[in-house]
Every structure is written in structure tokens, then in C-alpha cells.
Amino acid sequence: GDSVTQMEGPVTLSEEAFLTINCTYTATGYPSLFWYVQYPGEGLQLLLKATKADDKGSNKGFEATYRKETTSFHLEKGSVQVSDSAVYFCALSDPGGGGADGLTFGKGTHLIIQP
Amino acid sequence: GAVVSQHPSWVICKSGTSVKIECRSLDFQATTMFWYRQFPKQSLMLMATSNEGSKATYEQGVEKDKFLINHASLTLSTLTVTSAHPEDSSFYICSARDQGTGEETQYFGPGTRLLVL
Numbered sequence: 001g002d003s004v005t006q007m008e009g010p011v012t013l014s015e016e017a018f019l020t021i022n023c024t025y026t027a028t029g030y031p032s033l034f035w036y037v038q039y040p041g042e043g044l045q046l047l048l049k050a051t052k053a054d055d056k057g058s059n060k061g062f063e064a065t066y067r068k069e070t071t072s073f074h075l076e077k078g079s080v081q082v083s084d085s086a087v088y089f090c091a092l093s094d095p096g097g098g099g100a101d102g103l104t105f106g107k108g109t110h111l112i113i114q115p
Numbered sequence: 116g117a118v119v120s121q122h123p124s125w126v127i128c129k130s131g132t133s134v135k136i137e138c139r140s141l142d143f144q145a146t147t148m149f150w151y152r153q154f155p156k157q158s159l160m161l162m163a164t165s166n167e168g169s170k171a172t173y174e175q176g177v178e179k180d181k182f183l184i185n186h187a188s189l190t191l192s193t194l195t196v197t198s199a200h201p202e203d204s205s206f207y208i209c210s211a212r213d214q215g216t217g218e219e220t221q222y223f224g225p226g227t228r229l230l231v232l
Contacts, residue, residue, distance in 0.1 A: 004158075032219050043119070043208070043225035044159075051219075089159070093219050101172075102149040102161035103210075103221060 002027045006090045006106035013080055014114050021075040021109050023064075023090035031094040033057075033066050033073040034103065038087045047075075047088070085113045118142055119211050121224035128199055129232055136194045136227045138209030144189040145211035149221060150182075153206040165192040189214075199231045 006023040013019060025031065035047040035057070048057030053068035062077045073090060090106040118141040128134050138148055146167045151159040163184055164172040171184035181203075183195040192211075196203050206228050210221035 034220075036223070044210075044223035046220055046222070049220065095219075101147070101164050102151070103159075104161070105151075105158040107156075107158040 002031070002092060002094050002104045004090050004092055004104055004106035006088075006109055008107060009087075009110035010112050011109060012112045012114060015082055016079045017113075019075070019077040019080045019084075019111070021088055021090075021111070023073045023075065023106060025071050025073065025090075025092050025104075027071075027092055027094045029094045031092040033064070034091045034093070035062070035064055035073070035075050036089040036091060036105075038089065038108070040086070044089065080111075080113050082113045082115050085111055087111070117213055117222040119209065119222045119224040121207075121209055121227050123227060124225065125228040125230075127230045127232065130200050131198055134196045134199055134229060136196075136207055136209075136229075138192045138194070138211070138224055140190045140211045140213075140222070143211075143213040143215060143222075145192075146189060146214045148186060148192040148209055148211045150184065150192075150194050151208045151210065153208060153226070159208060162194075196229065199229070201231045204229055204231045 003026045032051040034049045036044040037047045048059040050057040050066035056065045064075045087108045089108045091103040120139045122137045148165040150162045153159045162177045165184045165186040167186045173179045186192040208226040210223045
């Protein structure tokens with residue numbers, strides 16, 4: 001079945017540091033890929049997405065490129081802020097793969113940004 | 116836009132009782148809603164897909180008689196945990212797709228924390 005693997009945290013960085021959160025996936029079909037963010041006390045929010053190979057999703061300074069050859073969708077940001085502290089989930093949707101119509105999530109990466 | 120609410124946000128109940136959790140799409144219509152379960156420091160696991168006007172589709176290993184799902188309107192899905200036991204204690208999260216956009220993006224509710232004593 002489909003699966004998502006992402007680096008486990010917590011990841012602690014100083015403000016203005018460069019961020020990379022790795023995410024790799026396995027899927028039977030041609031999935032769409034997502035990054036969701038969960039701020040403390042809030043629900044999951046869509047951060048960015050990519051629906052086909054080589055697509056780049058971007059939002060709020062975050063970027064991720066759909067790499068089919070390496071089955072990866074790594075999240076990057078050039079200069080993080082304290083307000084970026086949250087839990088980040090990588091996820092895929094693979095309705096054409098014959099499996100569930102919902103999302104398959106990674107375990108989440110807790111990001112802590114120190115001033 | 117694309118706001119999903121859940122009620123209640125947390126609930127404590129005695130073992131053997133039933134608990135109903137509501138999931139509402141506040142500003143869009145959703146023919147499809149999803150129910151997930153999240154254990155501490157674990158990923159979200161899809162429990163079932165809720166389709167308006169039809170039976171829910173349950174994932175393997177999820178007891179449909181224990182987790183009753185009703186999706187009676189385009190803006191409301193309910194999850195009822197029947198005869199709850201301590202092992203059902205968890206964080207339950209719903210999501211919904213905006214049928215108006217036709218996109219795959221799911222919008223998530225804030226979750227409901229259930230504690231069964």
C-alpha cells in the first residue's frame with residue numbers, strides 16, 4: 001500500500017536558518033503530494049501541494065518539488081521565523097492507485113524555531 | 116473560506132456509553148468527508164470516507180458497527196463511537212473536500228479529543 005516517510009523531529013533551528021524537512025513516498029498510482037501544517041491548538045492547514053512530477057508547490061516562503069525519480073517531496077524554506085514553529089505533515093492522495101480516497105500521512109515533524 | 120468545524124472539541128465519557136462527534140463544512144458543500152484518528156506522536160490514520168446520501172466506506176481494520184458514520188447533508192457528517200472503551204480514547208479529525216472546486220484538497224477540522232474512562 002501507499003506510505004509516506006518523513007524525518008522525525010523535533011527539529012530545532014535558529015531564526016533565519018535554512019529549513020529542509022525530508023519526505024519520501026511509495027505509491028501504486030500517480031499521487032498528488034501535499035504538505036500540511038498544524039499550529040499549536042489548531043487544525044491542519046494546507047501549506048502547499050503538487051499534482052504531477054516536476055511541479056513545484058509554494059506558499060509563505062515554503063517550497064517543495066515533486067520528484068518522481070527519487071519519490072520525494074522535500075519541504076524547504078530559505079529563512080525561517082519563530083512563527084513557523086508547528087508540526088508539518090507530508091501527505092499523498094492516490095485515488096487512482098485502487099486504494100483509499102483519503103490522504104496517507106507521514107508521522108509529522110515538529111519544528112521549533114528559536115529567536 | 117473553506118472552514119471546517121468539529122463539535123465537541125473534547126469529550127470525557129464513561130466506558131460503555133456512546134459519543135457523537137459532528138463535522139461541518141461552514142462555507143462550502145462537501146459530498147465527501149473523511150474521518151481520521153491520530154494517536155499521540157503518530158500519524159493521522161484514515162478511518163472512513165463519508166459520502167453524502169450513501170453508506171460510508173471503512174478502511175481495513177475499522178469496525179463499522181463501532182464507528183457509525185452518517186452524512187445526511189452536504190455540510191454535516193457525524194461519527195458516533197458506540198459503546199466506547201478506554202482503547203477508543205484518541206484524537207478524531209475530520210476533513211472535507213469542496214465539491215464546488217473539484218479539487219482534491221481536503222480541509223481539516225480542529226479535531227475532537229475523546230477520553231474514555
